[in-house]
Amino acid sequence: MNEQRIKKEIDRRSFLRSTAAVGAGLVLSPSVFGQTAKGKKADDINVALLGVGAQGQVLLDACLKIPGIRFKAVCDIWTTYNQKRVSRLLKKYRQEHNVYVDYREMLDKEKNLDAVIIATPDFWHAEHAIACLKAGLNVYCEKEMSNTLESAKKMVQTAKQTGKLLQIGHQRRSNPRYIYCYEKLINEAKILGRITTINGQWNRAARPDRDMPVKYDIDQQTLAKYGFKSMHQFLNWRWYKGLGGGPIVDLGSHQIDIFSWFLGANPKSVMAGGGTDYYDKKTHEWYDTVQAIYEYETAQGTVRAFYQTITTNSNGGYYETFMGDQGTLKISESVSRSDIYREPSAPDWDKLVETGYLKAPAKKAITHQTGAVVDVRETAPAGPPSYMLPVKMDKPYHQPHLENFFDTIRGKAKLNCPAEIGYETAVAVLKVNEAVEAARRLDFASSEFKA
Numbered sequence: 001m002n003e004q005r006i007k008k009e010i011d012r013r014s015f016l017r018s019t020a021a022v023g024a025g026l027v028l029s030p031s032v033f034g035q036t037a038k039g040k041k042a043d044d045i046n047v048a049l050l051g052v053g054a055q056g057q058v059l060l061d062a063c064l065k066i067p068g069i070r071f072k073a074v075c076d077i078w079t080t081y082n083q084k085r086v087s088r089l090l091k092k093y094r095q096e097h098n099v100y101v102d103y104r105e106m107l108d109k110e111k112n113l114d115a116v117i118i119a120t121p122d123f124w125h126a127e128h129a130i131a132c133l134k135a136g137l138n139v140y141c142e143k144e145m146s147n148t149l150e151s152a153k154k155m156v157q158t159a160k161q162t163g164k165l166l167q168i169g170h171q172r173r174s175n176p177r178y179i180y181c182y183e184k185l186i187n188e189a190k191i192l193g194r195i196t197t198i199n200g201q202w203n204r205a206a207r208p209d210r211d212m213p214v215k216y217d218i219d220q221q222t223l224a225k226y227g228f229k230s231m232h233q234f235l236n237w238r239w240y241k242g243l244g245g246g247p248i249v250d251l252g253s254h255q256i257d258i259f260s261w262f263l264g265a266n267p268k269s270v271m272a273g274g275g276t277d278y279y280d281k282k283t284h285e286w287y288d289t290v291q292a293i294y295e296y297e298t299a300q301g302t303v304r305a306f307y308q309t310i311t312t313n314s315n316g317g318y319y320e321t322f323m324g325d326q327g328t329l330k331i332s333e334s335v336s337r338s339d340i341y342r343e344p345s346a347p348d349w350d351k352l353v354e355t356g357y358l359k360a361p362a363k364k365a366i367t368h369q370t371g372a373v374v375d376v377r378e379t380a381p382a383g384p385p386s387y388m389l390p391v392k393m394d395k396p397y398h399q400p401h402l403e404n405f406f407d408t409i410r411g412k413a414k415l416n417c418p419a420e421i422g423y424e425t426a427v428a429v430l431k432v433n434e435a436v437e438a439a440r441r442l443d444f445a446s447s448e449f450k451a
């Protein structure tokens with residue numbers, strides 16, 4: 001493990017936490033926001049939303065809980081539905097704003113913006129982010145930062161050239177539960193000992209393609225202008241090559257990002273298998289099932305990481321499990337899930353509980369009828385009681401990452417997922433699709449991770 005890199009990370013995050021007083025989860029009523037909107041205060045930030053579909057709305061809802069965020073523009077090509085819906089919501093919150101279909105017109109007309117939040121489909125990210133950075137705006141751009149490394153590289157370079165901020169939407173990087181596990185449990189208390197293995201998954205139930213009543217259709221000319229062949233493709237862009245990257249990119253990138261973060265290392269190689277086994281290949285060009293094995297080389301030795309994403313069954317949901325010779329940490333963005341187990345051979349963890357690193361298990365150790373204590377190798381529900389995290393996450397999942405972005409604009413923090421880190425994750429994740437295609441193990445050169 002690269003000690004220097006870890007130390008730098010910890011310093012950066014400690015700095016962030018000491019300045020995280022702003023935006024403490026206060027839910028603002030429309031009337032409170034109305035008062036803020038009258039005049040721009042020094043700490044207020046004028047924001048545009050570019051792409052207001054499912055995720056754009058999630059981000060908007062989280063932003064509405066953060067003081068000092070003033071939405072000035074909404075840009076979305078779907079005028080009959082998403083654009084209308086979000087504009088109506090902003091009016092309810094007395095956020096005076098203009099609406100646009102084309103981002104170029106928005107950048108041309110809006111001269112008082114500080115930042116833009118981009119939640120368009122992946123294949124638009126590079127063009128949108130680069131144009132906004134060049135227009136002098138700070139950018140929060142959803143993952144995957146781009147479908148191609150060439151474009152992702154240009155995004156990193158443009159952020160550097162313009163001196164503007166580019167935060168990539170891997171929101172777990174700002175989640176206090178994840179930060180605690182990384183800083184305190186893994187690197188400070190070293191509860192896992194030597195990490196040898198990682199196991200992560202995002203299993204999702206089978207679901208039909210997205211569809212909408214005909215009255216909401218976008219005309220063919222507009223669809224074509226913005227890169228979509230049909231309404232079906234517009235609504236289901238994730239499954240199409242050239243538009244999205246499939247589930248391994250859509251879902252896996254969040255978690256594979258955590259593998260590298262917690263290990264302080266990028267992968268050395270990956271092998272993967274997958275395919276479109278369940279859905280119609282004509283409309284699901286990307287694989288619905290992917291299983292990948294990464295190999296990492298850390299200062300402590302080799303780590304092998306298995307990752308699976310399936311879209312036909314939701315068993316187990318989504319989580320990442322880090323396994324070391326002294327313990328196991330299972331963590332998920334889903335708040336209810338974090339399991340921490342001590343290996344039977346590890347030194348006692350009572351001291352960790354006394355010093356506050358861990359909360360003691362809620363239940364007493366379970367014993368078999370024979371009197372033998374159930375150990376970590378047993379599976380639920382007979383498994384041992386789990387230690388608990390002493391930190392909570394009581395905000396919407398994306399709020400801390402957005403707060404980190406806005407606080408950095410205000411000069412009070414540093415980005416938790418700057419473009420360079422987003423790029424490293426894109427390199428690690430996009431290679432999985434290549435490995436499936438090649439049907440063999442692919443190596444990473446360390447130079448590949450530099451934008």
Ligand SMILES: NC(=O)c1ccc[n+]([C@@H]2O[C@H](COP(=O)([O-])OP(=O)(O)OC[C@H]3O[C@@H](n4cnc5c(N)ncnc54)[C@H](O)[C@@H]3O)[C@@H](O)[C@H]2O)c1
Nearest residue numbers: 051052053054055056076077078082119120122142143144
């Ligand atoms: N961080 C997360 O947890 C998370 C979760 C879901 C989605 N995402 C990301 O958010 C992004 C959007 O995903 P989504 O699920 O909201 O998709 P979506 O299809 O629901 O929404 C996309 C929106 O962008 C609009 N749009 C498309 N092309 C446009 C263009 N050229 N100009 C302006 N508007 C355009 C569409 O009309 C639509 O309203 C994707 O990059 C996705 O990977 C991130």
